[in-house]
Amino acid sequence: MIFKKMCLNNKKINKGLVFITIVLSPLFLFSQTVLKGQILDQKSQPIASATIQVLEQQNNYVVSDFDGKFNFQNLELKKYIFQIKAIGYKSKNVVFQVTSSNNFLKIVLQQDITALDEVVINGKTKVDLIKEQAFEVEALEIKQLKNASVDINGILATIPGVNIRQNGGLGSDFNFSLNGFSGNQVKFFIDGIPQDNLGTALSFNNFPATLIDRVEVYKGVVPVFLGADALGGAINIISNQEQKNFLDVSYDIGSFNTHRATLNGHYYTDKGFAFQLSSFFNYSDNDYTINGNEFGKEGFAIRDELGNNTGLRRKTAKRFHDAYESQMIQARVGFINKKFADKILVGITAAANENEIQHSQDPEIPFGEMERNEEVFRASINFLKDSLLNGKLKVKAYGELASIKAINIDTSSRQYNWFGEFIIRNDKTRGERGGSKSILSLDDSRRLINTSSTYKLDKNNTSSINYTYNYLERSGNDPLNTFTTPFKTPHKINKHIIGASHTFNFFNQNLQLTAFGKSFFINTISVNEDVFNDDIDTRFSIVKNRYKDFGYGFASSYKITKGLQVKLSHENTIRVPEGYEFFGDGNNLIANPNLLPEESKNTNAGLLFNYSNRLIKVNLDTNFFRRDTDNLLFLSSRGNVAQYINLSKVLNTGFETEILIRIFNKLSVGGNITYQYIEDKNIDQRIPNIPYTFGNFSLAYTLKKLFQSSGILNINLNSFYVEEFPFQSFIDGSSEERLFIPRQFSHNLNVSYSLKDGRYNISFLISNLTNERLYDNFAIQKPGRAFFIKFRHNLF
Amino acid sequence: MKIIELTKKAMLFSLLLIAFIACEDEKSEIINNGNPPETPPTAGNKISKYVLGFSALPIGGSNSVDYILSLPNIESLTKGEISIEGKGTPLKAWRFFHQAGNTVFSPGYSEDKKAIAFQLDNNGELEEVSSFTYQATLDNFSAVDDETLIGVELSGVAPTNEAGTMFTSVPDRTFYIVDAKTGKLQKTVEHPIDSNLGDGTLENPPYLPWVTGMVLRNGKLFVSYHKLFPDNKYNQAAPDKACIAVFDYPSFKLDKLIEDDRLSVLGINGHSTGIEKTETGDIYAYAASSKGAKADGTKPSGIIRIKNGSTDFDKDYFFDVENAPNGGKIFWMDYIGNGKALARIIQDDSLPEWAFFAEQGPFFKLAIIDFNNKTVTDVQGISAHANRYTSPLFVEDGKAYLSARVGNPIGIGATTVADGEAHIYIIDPATATATKGAKINGLYVKGIFKIDNQN
Secondary structure (H helix, E strand, C coil): CHHHHHHHCHHHHHHHHHHHHHHHHHHHHCCCEEEEEEEECCCCCECCCCEEEECCCCCCEEECCCCCEEEEEEECCCEEEEEEECCCECCEEEEEECCCCCCEEEEECCECHHHHHHHHHHCCCHHHHHHCCCCCEEEEECHHHHHCCCEHHHHHCCCCCEEEEECCCCCCCEEEEECCEEHHHEEEEECCEECCCCCCCCCHHHCEHHHEEEEEEEECCCCCCCCCCCCCEEEEEEECCCCCCEEEEEEEEECCCEEEEEEEEEEECCCCEEEEEEEEEEEECCCCEECECCCCCCEEEEECCCCEEEEEEECCEECCCCCEEEEEEEEEEEEECCCCCCEEEEEEEEEEEEEECCCCCCCCCCCCCCEEEEEEEEEEEEEEEEEHHHHCEEEEEEEEEEEEEEEEEECCCEEECCCCCEEECCCCCCCCCCCCCEEEEEEEEEEEEEEEEEEEEECCEEEEEEEEEEEEEEEEECCCCHHHCCCCCCEEEEEEEEEEEEEEEECCCCEEEEEEEEEEEEEEEEEEECCCCCCHHHHEEEEEEEEEEEEEEEEEEEEEECCEEEEEEEEEEEECCCHHHHHCCCCCEECCCCCCCEEEEEEEEEEEEEEECCCEEEEEEEEEEEEEEEEEEEEEEECCEEEEEEEEEEEEEEEEEEEEEEECCCEEEEEEEEEEEEEECCCCEECCCCCCEEEEEEEEEEEECCCCCCCEEEEEEEEEEECCEECCCCCECCCCCCCEECCEEEEEEEEEEEECCCCEEEEEEEECCCCCCCEEECCEECCCCEEEEEEEEECC | CHHHHHHHHHHHHHHHHHHHHHCCCCCCCEECCCCCCCCCCCCCCCCEEEEEEEECCCCCCCCCCEEEEEECCCHHHHCCEECCECCCEECCCCECCEEECCEEEEEECCCCCEEEEEEECCCCCEEEEEEEECCCCEEEEEECCCCEEEEEECCCECCECCCCCCECCCCCEEEEEEECCCCCEEEEEEECCCCECCCCCCCCCCEEEEEEEEEEECCEEEEEEEEECCECCCCECCCCCEEEEEEECCCCEEEEEEEECCCCCECCCCCCECEEECCCCCEEEEECCECCCCECCCCCCEEEEECCCCCCCCCCCEECCCCCCCCCCEEEEEEEECCEEEEEEECCCCCCCCHHHCCCCCCEEEEEEECCCCEEEECECCCCEECCCCCCCEEECCEEEEEEEECCCCCCCCCCHHHCEEEEEEEECCCCEEEEEEEECCCEEEEEEEEECCC
């Protein structure tokens, strides 16, 4: 529409041209040039927030970014003396001749040992800087956790507003929820690349913390560089971005025959050749003991051969069909720091998992043979050029082809009980879960293009644009069940998402404002066939759909004082229904071509407080949020079939608050708590089966120079708390009979010892220290106390 | 490196130590704190109560939850509001409710393959007395007398060869015979009822039976059923045939299969009242001939009869309800008494498959059907409504009590469940009037039963 108007109105075009000419003219008119560079420490770790100042020119300086990089603009072609300063490092003067092209300055700063303890306390970490963005974003550095036996989900679970509900041990299904949103309302990214529809072999519970550097959680309001129709927020995982050679191996062994291993490394030559490798292997029997399969009843009912309750119960049982194995290898080759690209990498990922399914959502009757296996193959290309137009324009592009195959095997005629005994079903057609035996394979083909460019007009104005194209094709095949195969005829979905944003800085950069808009263009197509229909006109039915929608929002922050910042952000966002939600599965999930996207108005108001002196550093972060959601999808049943309809209107209001205190750089104490009140506005009832009060507490102690001068001992105690919440309703049912998911309060204790600057690491974890009976979901018990030991070696 | 080894050893040692200390007695002992195996009946005051299968309003994105609720008297149904706020026992999954004798059974559907038996205890409180699990969902039920509930496991699929070109067999169906007094499953009986493999090809495909009602009369069990294609889509293989299987009972020996071409398939998927018996021993069965009711056919919707003493259709009796004055297509029908039945007549038959199974929408009018005089009389006092009835109709003192929900279809436009209202209606067949009774603070009532504690 806007483009159309512009075309019809010549005056506007002229104005636009004039504007572009004015904006771009400084770039061409003056023979001034740009100096790019990077500030690193002795270990080649980037130093953020270092200042690079022209000596004796107080106001002529730039500050390095998260990656230690800087862009010094408008320099003349002459010799400069730069003074480089960073907290905790000895300042340094560097002489540099600026030439007309290819100015790059790599500066290594020496640590200032005497000020070291103070530094870590006073200096701002990357995470602090991310949190100071106008968006309501939570960031967590993984460094400390790399040695622990923990996966990404385990880390995300400690973030305020985040609740992860698990169905069991390693590799089990989980439900990730962020401020009350869950499922495909929250989108996941790795290094800015959407991960949806990649299957369970690459879900975050597979990735050991060792493989990543940082997590970022965007709450409700999502910046345009993460191109997705995220209704309730986005999680972005940042992998190791350092341009530095390393090779890191870890091995982890623990209770329930759990084994995890990683191999991870980067190799760069001076000429700019790059090779990156990342891999993991996970295995667990998950055969832990549980105390019952029905809620509120101790133990397991013993039934006679007909299935009648005998009145006798057995106290405990072990999960007996729940093993999980997953593995991934990802390799990338290419070049860095070349004239044609700052980074160009071609990559291949292969991943697979095998998952024994112990039970359905209700654990009362177990399965003994059901399995789900997945395989993912992906080829990708990554391109980055961050110095176009005199360093003002940064361009990124990513392309991917992926194939995901998931096989569900349900072929057993045996009906098991929790003691591992079984009977043979009368009807041999049936599987354990399905009405008929099945080896259903779903083949997905995913194509993805993601491009973004950022243009820095001046110190105070940055524009960016992002385009994401996401194509998914799904087809199903079931050799045992040809006539009831879901997705028998392929379903296709095309999503185009265009986002644009502009960031302004005012008042000496104390006020930051980002405004953005996102356009969504989606079309879907599916053909359903009725094999018993002889009428050629009605035998095939085509379901087609086309959507256009627009979302927008802003994020703002204002620094009142050095340590106090307020934030306000808002987004009107949508989530377009997935393929199966539109066109059903071609089986008993029937199509609804009239389905509307889910819509939400998300608002955050936050307060960030930092205080630090030589001894203590305090961070306090509080956020009030409101999520006003309409047209939520509801799976409605109609006799023997089901259909998605737009039904619910939900309002979630709440707050989350987090405090972190670090003393002497040795002891740190932290905690956070989230409260949310989620209400169905159609019937004015609180929504059950979602945790509404939960939090985390952590205590960490670091002991340096233990046993050896380079020895560091870390002791961490992490506690998790979720208040009891009702399963079906807050008010319905008699209070004695109402079903609850009980309160959880559990602790993990981790002790790790590192030598030689993290070259050798060993860590010991006791999870669920007090052996509590923990439940995230109704009657599905999680593992009791478990022990893990992990070895990690950084080869170079 | 020595240090590492030392530390490693120290840690391994501490790990073993803690593991040893933490190791619990893993032997699984047997306890007896479940349901007592036998509760000897003790004489007490006779207390009777009304027991309801109650579906709550869906909250958020979750499905409606079923509750079992007891009410003290008939006034609880005729006046005020029926609410589960602070009352009733919540159950898991979508459920059926059926009564046999003084026991209310609640068999779970699909996800929950367990039937729970509820009775009133000496104090008149509702309690779970037993439960049994089943191998596959039971889809139809009938209390054939006061002592016995029969459930039948059905299927919409048949196995094929590896290439998926041919069907290879049609498995038997399983009847579950349950003792009403104890709530326990007594035995299961496997039987094909009326299955056919054809030649296994798509041109001459198999069909399977889908039971829509069961009636016991003088040692004969009459079972009405659809013949379905085995593609799990519940499509009719023989749309213009009324089919009933006649078994000797309790031997379950098939006596004969009877068919009639005057009307289409008998009964509705999920309803248990496709076939009904009157006080005189006559058996009546109805056909809907409606796509939206998933019982397609080209014959007019109507009613046929099997006379008392006969095991064949009465060739002289056919009631064309569709073309009768005030008539139309029957979505559901259940017997009240004195030769009269209550029926839901479809208002707009152009709606798509399964449409009438929705919980809210102006789908039906209510009518009194007089079997003997072959008349249809509109029931006054109730608007166009929705409600699916999987349990038999509750009748007391000649009046019928049923739940109905008035409102536009949900999920279309901005209509939600909050825009509809459900009530208990009391229908007097003599006057063909409905009186609005208690308001249902929920989605609908699935079944109404009256039981006492004299087991």
